[in-house]
Amino acid sequence: MDFSLSKFLSGLWGEPYDWVKWVHRNFSDNHCPECLMLDGCFFKGDNHPSHPHHPYCHCILENISQSKAQSQATVFADYRKFNPYLFNIGKKYPHTKEKLFESWGYNVNDSNFLKSEIEKQGLKKYLAGEYKLGNLNKDGQRISIRIAIPRKDKEGIVSFISGWMVYPNGKIRLTTPYGGK
Ligand SMILES: [Zn+2]
Ligand SMILES: [Zn+2]
Incomplete structure (x- = not known):
């Protein structure tokens, strides 16, 4: 997701989406071992592995709040x-x-x-x-x-x-x- 958009949305909802959760989606039979290991991992929004990770990477970065990262x-x-x-x-x-x-x-x-x-x-x-x-x-x-x-x-x-x-x-x-x- 465009980071500027997520900042805009965070303004609307009142809670900052400072973090991202890496989500691997099974859209093909090729399960890249690196993306599988990243699946579900939390990273600070400005400090995550390069995304998309490679051509045809179907992974998405889901926005999560600092408080969710903190509590989990x-x-x-x-x-x-x-x-x-x-x-x-x-x-x-x-x-x-x-x-x-x-x-x-x-x-x-x-x-x-x-x-x-x-x-x-x-x-x-x-x-x-x-x-x-x-x-x-x-x-x-x-x-x-x-x-x-x-x-x-x-x-x-x-x-x-x-x-x-x-x-x-x-x-x-x-x-x-x-x-x-
Ligand atoms: Zn991959
Ligand atoms: Zn991927």
């Missing part, structure tokens, strides 16, 4: 992304991300704090449209979100990029607690 959105970060993965318990993973968090004064005992802080900030920033669209493929649409946490070793704040996957009805799931500076 959920966030999930698996505890195991922190313990054992992030803090590399048992040195089983080919990364050294734990060194960075340790240099900020964090250790594996902070896993629950980091999990809930990243979930809280992730949801808040997703709902504010403060995310960057990343790779989209047959596994889904990735987004990245900047997270800020206090240092525990001294005064100050550090921030980093976390990686997420978008699911239908406003759900986002953490894929990478630390994906870069």
Whole structure:
């Protein structure tokens, strides 16, 4: 839908349609895996995957209100992304991300704090449209979100990029607690 038209309609109905829901319609036997993964996902109206996604894409963007997005959105970060993965318990993973968090004064005992802080900030920033669209493929649409946490070793704040996957009805799931500076 023409965005200027949706703005006009939102004026009529009194509630702003700031969000869009990606809707895949089955008009052919060719079910594009990317569009299927986008089906039902919520995006901020000015921050969604390119639409139409390809020639003969039958998907539509349905306008939804900020309050609907807000009331339905959920966030999930698996505890195991922190313990054992992030803090590399048992040195089983080919990364050294734990060194960075340790240099900020964090250790594996902070896993629950980091999990809930990243979930809280992730949801808040997703709902504010403060995310960057990343790779989209047959596994889904990735987004990245900047997270800020206090240092525990001294005064100050550090921030980093976390990686997420978008699911239908406003759900986002953490894929990478630390994906870069
Ligand atoms: Zn498609
Ligand atoms: Zn499509």
